[in-house]
Amino acid sequence: xxxxxxxxxxxxxxxxxxxxxxxxxxxxxxxxxxxxxxxxxxxxxxxxxxxxxxxxxxxxxxxxxxxxxxxxxxxxxxxxxxxxxxxxxxxxxxxxxxxxxxxxxxxxxxxxxxxxxxxxxxxxxxxxxxxxxxxxxxxx
Amino acid sequence: xxxxxxxxxxxxxxxxxxxxxxxxxxxxxxxxxxxxxxxxxxxxxxxxxxxxxxxxxxxxxxxxxxxxxxxxxxxxxxxxxxxxxxxxxxxxxxxxxxxxxxxxxxxxxxxxxxxxxxxxxxxxxxxxxxxxxxxxxxxx
Amino acid sequence: xxxxxxxxxxxxxxxxxxxxxxxxxxxxxxxxxxxxxxxxxxxxxxxxxxxxxxxxxxxxxxxxxxxxxxxxxxxxxxxxxxxxxxxxxxxxxxxxxxxxxxxxxxxxxxxxxxxxxxxxxxxxxxxxxxxxxxxxxxxx
Amino acid sequence: xxxxxxxxxxxxxxxxxxxxxxxxxxxxxxxxxxxxxxxxxxxxxxxxxxxxxxxxxxxxxxxxxxxxxxxxxxxxxxxxxxxxxxxxxxxxxxxxxxxxxxxxxxxxxxxxxxxxxxxxxxxxxxxxxxxxxxxxxxxx
Numbered sequence: 001x002x003x004x005x006x007x008x009x010x011x012x013x014x015x016x017x018x019x020x021x022x023x024x025x026x027x028x029x030x031x032x033x034x035x036x037x038x039x040x041x042x043x044x045x046x047x048x049x050x051x052x053x054x055x056x057x058x059x060x061x062x063x064x065x066x067x068x069x070x071x072x073x074x075x076x077x078x079x080x081x082x083x084x085x086x087x088x089x090x091x092x093x094x095x096x097x098x099x100x101x102x103x104x105x106x107x108x109x110x111x112x113x114x115x116x117x118x119x120x121x122x123x124x125x126x127x128x129x130x131x132x133x134x135x136x137x138x139x140x
Numbered sequence: 141x142x143x144x145x146x147x148x149x150x151x152x153x154x155x156x157x158x159x160x161x162x163x164x165x166x167x168x169x170x171x172x173x174x175x176x177x178x179x180x181x182x183x184x185x186x187x188x189x190x191x192x193x194x195x196x197x198x199x200x201x202x203x204x205x206x207x208x209x210x211x212x213x214x215x216x217x218x219x220x221x222x223x224x225x226x227x228x229x230x231x232x233x234x235x236x237x238x239x240x241x242x243x244x245x246x247x248x249x250x251x252x253x254x255x256x257x258x259x260x261x262x263x264x265x266x267x268x269x270x271x272x273x274x275x276x277x278x279x280x
Numbered sequence: 281x282x283x284x285x286x287x288x289x290x291x292x293x294x295x296x297x298x299x300x301x302x303x304x305x306x307x308x309x310x311x312x313x314x315x316x317x318x319x320x321x322x323x324x325x326x327x328x329x330x331x332x333x334x335x336x337x338x339x340x341x342x343x344x345x346x347x348x349x350x351x352x353x354x355x356x357x358x359x360x361x362x363x364x365x366x367x368x369x370x371x372x373x374x375x376x377x378x379x380x381x382x383x384x385x386x387x388x389x390x391x392x393x394x395x396x397x398x399x400x401x402x403x404x405x406x407x408x409x410x411x412x413x414x415x416x417x418x419x420x
Numbered sequence: 421x422x423x424x425x426x427x428x429x430x431x432x433x434x435x436x437x438x439x440x441x442x443x444x445x446x447x448x449x450x451x452x453x454x455x456x457x458x459x460x461x462x463x464x465x466x467x468x469x470x471x472x473x474x475x476x477x478x479x480x481x482x483x484x485x486x487x488x489x490x491x492x493x494x495x496x497x498x499x500x501x502x503x504x505x506x507x508x509x510x511x512x513x514x515x516x517x518x519x520x521x522x523x524x525x526x527x528x529x530x531x532x533x534x535x536x537x538x539x540x541x542x543x544x545x546x547x548x549x550x551x552x553x554x555x556x557x558x559x560x
Contacts, residue, residue, distance in 0.1 A: 006186045007183055007185055007186055010183075039184055040184050041182065041183045041184065044180050044181065045147055046147055050456060051485035051486050051510045051514060053179050054509060054510040054511065055509045077505065078499055078504070087508045095505065096504065096505035097503055097504065097505055097506070121502040174456065176454070176456035176458055177456075202331070204330065205329060205330040207329060222377060224358070224376065225367040226377070229334065229367075230331045231334065232372055286466045287463055287464065291463075318473060320464050321464065322462045323461045325427055326427055
């Protein structure tokens with residue numbers, strides 16, 4: 001059994017992120033995965049990029065699969081650095097730019113992941129962080 | 141540009157199907173795709189089968205890609221029949237048992253698709269038909 | 281070098297098949313491949329099934345890859361017969377129902393292949409045979 | 421239902437690009453896709469590179485999937501830039517060099533995409549731009 005956030009919570013996190021995406025007028029695809037990287041919920045906002053369906057899902061997957069936000073992978077996977085080549089491992093599901101975040105229980109355990117794609121990386125991160133923040137509020 | 145049901149409508153259809161799934165006490169994974177088989181929204185109900193994430197997505201894909209409900213493919217793809225072997229075509233995304241339905245525009249055009257997986261085929265179909273019926277109500 | 285029909289010829293074969301598809305009022309996806317199964321030309325007629333994009337390409341591939349029409353594979357790949365399981369070999373590109381044909385030089389050499397998908401198998405075959413016949417006329 | 425350019429239009433765009441490719445004596449593979457990145461038509465000119473069959477298809481896919489010309493992706497996906505790693509996302513269908521263009525409806529909607537591969541990137545772009553220009557003439 002995976003100790004994971006449930007579908008109702010996932011929908012709340014997605015709603016929070018969608019509101020942010022509407023506020024900045026940038027439609028996004030938003031995914032919540034469980035701690036094993038498998039999908040709980042995914043929404044493609046109207047007019048969001050098609051490519052973002054796959055990218056948001058894999059950002060959530062990556063955050064769960066490596067227990068860290070995807071933007072932390074950018075630096076070590078640069079040419080010359082220690083993890084150069086990382087993005088083609090794991091059947092190329094690893095995304096090495098920002099927009100994917102693990103969702104933590106109050107301690108050190110990952111119990112889900114959040115992935116957003118649809119704009120520039122900073123916008124993806126801004127929208128994703130709304131979902132993460134909502135999670136931290138709900139977790140109490 | 142795809143003339144398709146939007147995300148708000150997709151969420152309503154999924155909600156209708158989820159209520160049915162709760163009523164029959166069988167958690168399901170439910171997918172809405174657009175007319176080209178690409179994802180609009182997907183929800184995995186708590187405790188639904190992991191395999192159903194892929195199966196419900198591919199049922200929706202199949203209904204869009206062949207313009208027909210997936211249960212209509214079961215008979216022609218039996219051994220000895222004309223489409224035997226169909227399920228491994230199209231990168232094995234074709235599902236040949238029930239639970240995938242095209243969503244029509246009132247005339248002859250497919251404008252989306254609905255896919256449900258998580259139980260016996262009859263249960264998948266029963267739950268999916270709630271979503272399809274809700275679509276027909278909304279379409280007016 | 282592959283001794284193959286050229287693009288101009290491929291377009292003529294496709295045109296002949298498209299006329300037949302219009303005559304029987306069934307939009308099709310039509311592919312011409314070279315003798316190595318690689319694409320020369322592909323057309324998706326308006327409103328043809330999305331799944332047929334992949335299926336027509338793989339019918340042409342199969343006819344080139346096995347030097348025979350795809351409908352000849354149906355019988356040997358039935359359960360209990362000698363090639364049972366064939367359709368999942370070769371990365372699942374092998375199609376075991378009708379609609380794919382090799383294009384022969386005047387003798388025994390395959391110099392291309394033709395694949396049609398979009399209707400019932402008999403219709404796919406009827407339309408594909410127009411292309412094959414056009415090839416035989418052009419070859420003289 | 422996809423609001424898309426039809427097959428007849430697609431063939432006209434390809435013809436315009438083929439004439440340009442002949443003029444510069446560089447055989448190309450040319451693809452037209454719909455707004456969801458799925459194929460409408462593809463031609464491989466005689467002696468065009470085999471690799472270009474996949475590359476032109478994926479250039480058209482990328483332009484549809486990200487609503488922008490593929491050459492605009494080159495800079496942001498360089499090492500050190502924000503989208504480094506982009507080309508291996510979305511099942512490695514994303515092409516990050518020039519030759520793919522969205523086809524617009526006159527306003528802000530993408531209704532198709534055009535992809536060319538077979539030469540140096542500047543040549544691919546030059547040939548593709550003929551197809552895009554022909555589209556703008558036809559659209560009126």
